[in-house]
Amino acid sequence: MKNRRNKLLLAGLLLVSALAQAQDSLVTRCASTERDSVRLLKNPSLRNLRMRSEAAIQDYLRGRSGARTNAGEVVTIPVVVHVVHNRADNVIGGPNNGNITDAQIQSQIDVLNEDYGNKSGYKGYYTDSLAVDTGIRFRLVSVVRTYNATSQFSPITDADELAGISPAWFTNRYLNIWVTRLNDRYLGTSQFPVVTEINARTEGLATTENEETDALTDGVIIDFRYFGRNSDAITSRIYNLGRTTTHEVGHWLGLIHIWGDTTCGTDYCDDTPTANTKNETTDVSCSAVYSQCQGNVVTRNMIENYMDYSPDVCMSIFTNDQKERMHAVLALSPRRAKMVEYSKISTDNLLVDIYPNPVRETLTADVFTPGLENYTVSVYNQKGQKMMADAVNRTYLNVRNFPSGLYFYKVSTANQTVTKRFVVR
Numbered sequence: 001m002k003n004r005r006n007k008l009l010l011a012g013l014l015l016v017s018a019l020a021q022a023q024d025s026l027v028t029r030c031a032s033t034e035r036d037s038v039r040l041l042k043n044p045s046l047r048n049l050r051m052r053s054e055a056a057i058q059d060y061l062r063g064r065s066g067a068r069t070n071a072g073e074v075v076t077i078p079v080v081v082h083v084v085h086n087r088a089d090n091v092i093g094g095p096n097n098g099n100i101t102d103a104q105i106q107s108q109i110d111v112l113n114e115d116y117g118n119k120s121g122y123k124g125y126y127t128d129s130l131a132v133d134t135g136i137r138f139r140l141v142s143v144v145r146t147y148n149a150t151s152q153f154s155p156i157t158d159a160d161e162l163a164g165i166s167p168a169w170f171t172n173r174y175l176n177i178w179v180t181r182l183n184d185r186y187l188g189t190s191q192f193p194v195v196t197e198i199n200a201r202t203e204g205l206a207t208t209e210n211e212e213t214d215a216l217t218d219g220v221i222i223d224f225r226y227f228g229r230n231s232d233a234i235t236s237r238i239y240n241l242g243r244t245t246t247h248e249v250g251h252w253l254g255l256i257h258i259w260g261d262t263t264c265g266t267d268y269c270d271d272t273p274t275a276n277t278k279n280e281t282t283d284v285s286c287s288a289v290y291s292q293c294q295g296n297v298v299t300r301n302m303i304e305n306y307m308d309y310s311p312d313v314c315m316s317i318f319t320n321d322q323k324e325r326m327h328a329v330l331a332l333s334p335r336r337a338k339m340v341e342y343s344k345i346s347t348d349n350l351l352v353d354i355y356p357n358p359v360r361e362t363l364t365a366d367v368f369t370p371g372l373e374n375y376t377v378s379v380y381n382q383k384g385q386k387m388m389a390d391a392v393n394r395t396y397l398n399v400r401n402f403p404s405g406l407y408f409y410k411v412s413t414a415n416q417t418v419t420k421r422f423v424v425r
């Protein structure tokens, strides 16, 4: 009898333990690939652009190898965190509260700077030989808190909705991070950058109407229970050190999962070993995982890489090729390149640049407003008639239906106005 009770107790313990494991293993670190599939479905031409983007990155890396002019330069990315919570009384902090504390938010910025600076503290099999400082840092600019009754959001389809609730700050100036509760089973998601080929006029800056729409949702979305570290809002024992955000920001800077999202796929980085698949595990002991991708050769997976799915505690590596790829994206992706450029500007003047000029189809405007000011755009023809009235923060203009001739593009903030001429032909 006693024996039977012990057996039952043991069975019960095993069940509890299995459930605990199952609970943790039900989650998936990242929905970026799924989100990207939906984006590609909506906009099939993006698939072509994506292939050309990859070619542009490879060309850039080949041309620049060994000749980087900005090798030692550190890029600091300004970050805006949008906390979208359903806590009607606006109380901040505490278990199971999406209205997370400033301390939790700052802890995530600290994690980003440690991880991108090669200071994660964990030493894995490959860490000493292949981990590098990426030369990328992060600075918290603002926290925007918004109450919304919605209890949870989809990481795959709700980026628009989140951006509607808490609009992105200019996505060519800031990394926007929305922190909320996600449904399904995902911890976070990211919008991949669009990369364009460089030419003299449009160095990294081509903009289309699809791009304009994408610009509104450009950023990452993280479930608040996996954002930062050392907070009672964080309950996972696997994804508890803020590395979901490190991973998603990696996607935002153009990195791909180290298994290439298919069996033995490529991430276009030679210094990450090819892997059969993701390291999705509930084992936090960081045990070795092996792959067999080329004939009989067995290789050890780089489970320490931030672009794998390993438990947070096992992660410590961005490689040099990943670093180079991120810097290529910072140079080639329209909004990322602009962000780097703007981060170096200090002026009180409103700056406006429009192109191409003359224009046949889409006129693009780069507008820099000092501080965080919004701006309005109006367009006039030669007779002084308004062709477009007071659009807020507009960055493109479709001129296909404009008669040929001379036009004026007027940008205003509260205190300044800049007007530029352009020709439609």
Ligand SMILES: [Zn+2]
Pocket: 029, 030, 031, 032, 033, 247, 248, 251, 257
């Ligand atoms: Zn991912």
